[in-house]
Amino acid sequence: MAAILDQPRSKCALAAIQTAQAIPGVLPILHAGPGCAYKLVGNRGTSGRFAANVFPCTNVGESEIVFGGEEKLRENIQSALKVIDADLYMVFTGCTTEIVGDDVQQIVESYADEVKPVLYVSAPGFKGSNYLGYEWVLEALIRQYMQDAPAVRQGLVNIWGGVPFQDPSAVNDLRVLESLIAKLGFQPNTIFGNGRGVNNVNIVPAAEYNVLVSPWAGLSTMKLLKERFGTPFFHYPVRPVGAVETSAFLRAFARFASVDAALVEPVIASEEDRFYYYLEQWADSFLEETVTSQHFSIAADAYTALGIAKFLVNNMGFIPEMQFITDDPPEEYREAISKYFSDNVSGIPMPILFEDDGYQIKETMKRLDYVDKPLIIGSFYEKQVAAELRGSYLETAWPVVERRIIVSSYVGYDGGLRLLEDLTSPAVKTEGRMVYF
Amino acid sequence: MTEIKLATSNVEVRENRLGSIANYIGDVQNLHDCARCGTLRDRGNCFTQANSCANIEALVISLARIRNVAIINHGPRGCVANAALPYAFNRAMETAQFPNRTVYIGTDMRESDTVFGAVESLRETARETVRRYQPEALFISNTCTSAIIGEDIDALVDELKGELRIPIAAVHCEGFRSKIWATGFDVADHAVLTSGIIQPPRETRRVINFKNFRESERSRITEMFAELDVTPQFLYCGSDVEQLSHLSESLATVTICDTLGTYLGNVLEQQYGVPYVRTISPLGVTGFETWFREVARLAGREEKAEAYIQRQREIYLPQIEEIKKDFQDVECAIGMGPGFTFEISRVLQELGFKVIHGISWHFDSSYDHGGEPESLRYLAENGANFPFTVSDNQNHEQSHILKNAQPEIYFTRHPGSSVWAVKLGIPSLFVSDEYAFFGYARLLQTAKTIRDTLKNRSFVNALSAHVKTPYTDWWYAQNRQDFMKEVL
Numbered sequence: 001m002a003a004i005l006d007q008p009r010s011k012c013a014l015a016a017i018q019t020a021q022a023i024p025g026v027l028p029i030l031h032a033g034p035g036c037a038y039k040l041v042g043n044r045g046t047s048g049r050f051a052a053n054v055f056p057c058t059n060v061g062e063s064e065i066v067f068g069g070e071e072k073l074r075e076n077i078q079s080a081l082k083v084i085d086a087d088l089y090m091v092f093t094g095c096t097t098e099i100v101g102d103d104v105q106q107i108v109e110s111y112a113d114e115v116k117p118v119l120y121v122s123a124p125g126f127k128g129s130n131y132l133g134y135e136w137v138l139e140a141l142i143r144q145y146m147q148d149a150p151a152v153r154q155g156l157v158n159i160w161g162g163v164p165f166q167d168p169s170a171v172n173d174l175r176v177l178e179s180l181i182a183k184l185g186f187q188p189n190t191i192f193g194n195g196r197g198v199n200n201v202n203i204v205p206a207a208e209y210n211v212l213v214s215p216w217a218g219l220s221t222m223k224l225l226k227e228r229f230g231t232p233f234f235h236y237p238v239r240p241v242g243a244v245e246t247s248a249f250l251r252a253f254a255r256f257a258s259v260d261a262a263l264v265e266p267v268i269a270s271e272e273d274r275f276y277y278y279l280e281q282w283a284d285s286f287l288e289e290t291v292t293s294q295h296f297s298i299a300a301d302a303y304t305a306l307g308i309a310k311f312l313v314n315n316m317g318f319i320p321e322m323q324f325i326t327d328d329p330p331e332e333y334r335e336a337i338s339k340y341f342s343d344n345v346s347g348i349p350m351p352i353l354f355e356d357d358g359y360q361i362k363e364t365m366k367r368l369d370y371v372d373k374p375l376i377i378g379s380f381y382e383k384q385v386a387a388e389l390r391g392s393y394l395e396t397a398w399p400v401v402e403r404r405i406i407v408s409s410y411v412g413y414d415g416g417l418r419l420l421e422d423l424t425s426p427a428v429k430t431e432g433r434m435v436y437f
Numbered sequence: 438m439t440e441i442k443l444a445t446s447n448v449e450v451r452e453n454r455l456g457s458i459a460n461y462i463g464d465v466q467n468l469h470d471c472a473r474c475g476t477l478r479d480r481g482n483c484f485t486q487a488n489s490c491a492n493i494e495a496l497v498i499s500l501a502r503i504r505n506v507a508i509i510n511h512g513p514r515g516c517v518a519n520a521a522l523p524y525a526f527n528r529a530m531e532t533a534q535f536p537n538r539t540v541y542i543g544t545d546m547r548e549s550d551t552v553f554g555a556v557e558s559l560r561e562t563a564r565e566t567v568r569r570y571q572p573e574a575l576f577i578s579n580t581c582t583s584a585i586i587g588e589d590i591d592a593l594v595d596e597l598k599g600e601l602r603i604p605i606a607a608v609h610c611e612g613f614r615s616k617i618w619a620t621g622f623d624v625a626d627h628a629v630l631t632s633g634i635i636q637p638p639r640e641t642r643r644v645i646n647f648k649n650f651r652e653s654e655r656s657r658i659t660e661m662f663a664e665l666d667v668t669p670q671f672l673y674c675g676s677d678v679e680q681l682s683h684l685s686e687s688l689a690t691v692t693i694c695d696t697l698g699t700y701l702g703n704v705l706e707q708q709y710g711v712p713y714v715r716t717i718s719p720l721g722v723t724g725f726e727t728w729f730r731e732v733a734r735l736a737g738r739e740e741k742a743e744a745y746i747q748r749q750r751e752i753y754l755p756q757i758e759e760i761k762k763d764f765q766d767v768e769c770a771i772g773m774g775p776g777f778t779f780e781i782s783r784v785l786q787e788l789g790f791k792v793i794h795g796i797s798w799h800f801d802s803s804y805d806h807g808g809e810p811e812s813l814r815y816l817a818e819n820g821a822n823f824p825f826t827v828s829d830n831q832n833h834e835q836s837h838i839l840k841n842a843q844p845e846i847y848f849t850r851h852p853g854s855s856v857w858a859v860k861l862g863i864p865s866l867f868v869s870d871e872y873a874f875f876g877y878a879r880l881l882q883t884a885k886t887i888r889d890t891l892k893n894r895s896f897v898n899a900l901s902a903h904v905k906t907p908y909t910d911w912w913y914a915q916n917r918q919d920f921m922k923e924v925l
Binding site: 001002003004005006007008010011012013014015027030033034035036037038039040042043046047049050051052053054055056057058059060061062064065075076078079080082083084085086094095096099100124125126127129359379380381399401402 | 483484485486487488489490491492493512513514515516517518519520521522524525540542543544545546547548549550551555558559561562565566569581582585586612613614615616618830832833852853854856904905906907908909911912920
């Protein structure tokens with residue numbers, strides 16, 4: 001039911017157009033209001049080949065509300081097929097056309113004989129958040145597009161992680177996960193980001209395994225892939241940041257895939273050697289600036305919060321205060337998520353709150369005893385409370401407004417070091433030429 | 438003159454009120470002729486791309502810039518997906534003099550709400566918002582979803598007015614209402630006018646209402662106006678409820694953009710006799726002098742204005758004349774909202790450019806006083822003519838025009854438009870600051886930036902050599918007219 005939405009940390013299901021956008025060659029076509037794409041995609045780091053203002057959209061107006069918009073949609077799909085050079089077209093319905101009741105499925109099915117595939121995703125904003133919408137896009141690919149593979153390709157592993165664009169570095173994280181899995185002798189396959197695309201979607205059914213690195217988002221997709229193609233999946237809930245977790249991730253996957261320890265351990269040893277070489281060099285700063293043992297709170301989705309919190313607690317000696325989980329996970333996953341946070345090799349449990357109300361997050365943080373200046377990690381919205389608490393602050397969860405995340409990732413061994421760079425550099429702030437709209 | 442109806446919470450959309458259109462292919466003289474004879478009819482397009490909506494323009498671009506108020510946008514969570522922007526914008530504009538605690542809140546409508554309605558939740562959200570943030574005024578708006586299911590925000594506003602004891606207005610800015618997203622500007626003005634914020638005049642104050650977007654020239658304008666013994670009241674950023682309450686007592690209303698200012702300016706004139714300045718806008722030398730003289734006339738300080746103009750001319754005109762040499766007959770294209778496309782075309786021609794294509798995101802046949810936009814009249818009557826397209830920031834049309842016309846530079850406003858010229862190998866200047874060509878100093882500064890944009894093409898060349906256009910060759914070879922269609 002409707003309720004106050006104060007400082008939203010997720011978007012609506014229609015923002016799954018960004019999931020489609022993250023697969024090169026896939027073009028979202030919106031049967032929705034004129035401003036939906038602009039609101040949901042924004043204009044920072046989104047001017048790739050199929051940017052929001054390239055998306056075909058029926059720009060539903062009064063006449064489509066009154067008389068229906070099916071004709072306009074047909075016309076727009078027809079034109080899009082000729083005007084825009086895409087590999088796959090994906091039609092999304094928004095709130096207006098769902099309420100009006102346009103029969104979009106039937107329209108899309110009439111394009112079944114086109115050379116290029118045209119798929120359909122029902123994604124009205126009132127049905128849920130973009131964490132759900134992300135899975136609906138994958139579901140559409142699985143049910144409407146993917147074909148059974150003639151045979152399983154041994155060693156081929158599909159990797160799935162965070163929600164593209166919603167987790168600001170989700171696609172960069174996949175690049176790191178690919179290289180980690182490749183070190184164990186597998187051929188990784190992902191569908192999002194540079195150099196990937198419909199060809200990668202095509203071989204998903206042939207994989208030997210699916211690997212999901214995410215606390216909950218993506219789990220129903222893994223189950224669906226298993227049901228449809230019989231592919232076993234490996235679920236690792238923690239986004240591995242730094243040496244402790246990344247080594248644990250590699251060992252766990254190796255066990256799952258029956259990889260010989262003699263192959264895995266040398267990989268881990270060499271990666272850890274490198275990680276601790278740098279940690280040793282910089283340990284003076286971390287200790288003398290009393291960075292370690294700092295109390296912290298994170299306000300982020302489960303994917304972002306869990307990975308960073310585990311690194312700080314299990315690798316770096318930080319002390320967790322309340323962690324705020326903002327992606328409203330379905331009830332069935334919540335107990336497991338709490339357990340992921342409490343179950344730590346350091347023996348220190350982490351209390352969490354499922355809370356996405358910015359006011360409550362702020363007021364709760366203000367009541368916590370951080371002993372000294374806290375570390376606050378979260379979205380743009382946490383900047384204010386971090387300043388009020390005179391704490392340090394890292395902006396890394398959506399909405400990210402004042403940071404640019406282009407190719408960097410906190411995943412893996414180097415990712416942990418990268419996070420330390422961002423967390424512990426004395427704040428070097430210059431007034432940029434930011435223009436807001 | 439359009440009829441002003443402040444007794445209702447709703448303002449007529451631009452297509453009905455101002456004869457606005459979103460599709461046209463022709464030229465400046467023809468557009469001027471059609472607008473004058475009232476023969477301009479909008480057409481449809483067989484292919485449309487995502488753009489903006491009245492909800493964005495009314496809330497994020499307008500009302501959320503007022504200081505210390507609350508906006509509640511009643512709809513699903515995606516309708517406030519851009520909620521961080523007003524906070525970021527207001528923080529960036531904030532000074533010690535103008536702290537801002539405006540909030541922008543959603544109601545997170547869910548599927549069951551589309552069946553059973555959510556006015557009760559909205560009422561609770563309004564109460565909770567006031568409890569949390571103590572805003573000085575409250576704006577409650579519709580989105581597509583809440584409007585389709587018929588949520589009665591007017592009745593709720595009436596009830597809450599008694600309960601919450603602050604100015605409250607309904608904002609009817611659902612995205613499907615108007616094909617012209619600039620309608621959102623009028624809806625925002627209308628909400629301010631109907632909220633009870635603006636009080637009837639008790640005195641006349643030597644203040645000039647200044648409707649703009651980002652007020653980057655606040656300090657220069659304040660100094661300039663001081664010479665005329667008047668103070669600017671910028672709208673809406675930097676203004677608070679108390680300041681807005683005096684709008685009816687001002688000497689005049691001016692605007693940097695007629696598309697933005699027409700409704701508020703004309704209503705204040707009709708309701709309260711505050712004159713609305715309708716000259717060409719203060720961009721470029723001719724525009725600035727024409728406008729400043731009119732402001733000075735209304736302020737009764739003509740002589741002081743002449744002295745100011747003489748001083749500025751002596752400093753800047755020689756430098757402007759010098760830099761103009763770099764631009765003689767350089768071919769350019771321009772794509773902006775209608776006000777800026779006409780005004781900045783005029784300025785570019787003043788600088789020596791040859792405008793080879795103009796695009797405006799929509800076109801208003803008239804403004805609220807009933808007359809043709811002065812910016813177009815001035816262009817047309819001074820003999821300007823060039824191919825002209827009205828297209829609502831349609832990327833495929835812009836790309837088609839630029840690829841085929843091959844201007845040496847493209848000037849554009851509005852997010853996401855400049856990059857596409859650059860991808861085609863055409864240098865582009867993103868004129869986001871509405872004051873980029875204001876008066877003498879900024880005209881000179883921007884002329885230098887244009888010179889620099891033309892001078893170092895490394896980014897343009899490097900990027901364009903490594904990207905692939907989203908469009909097919911087939912599209913670039915089409916006649917755009919073939920995609921136009923008649924609509925009822």
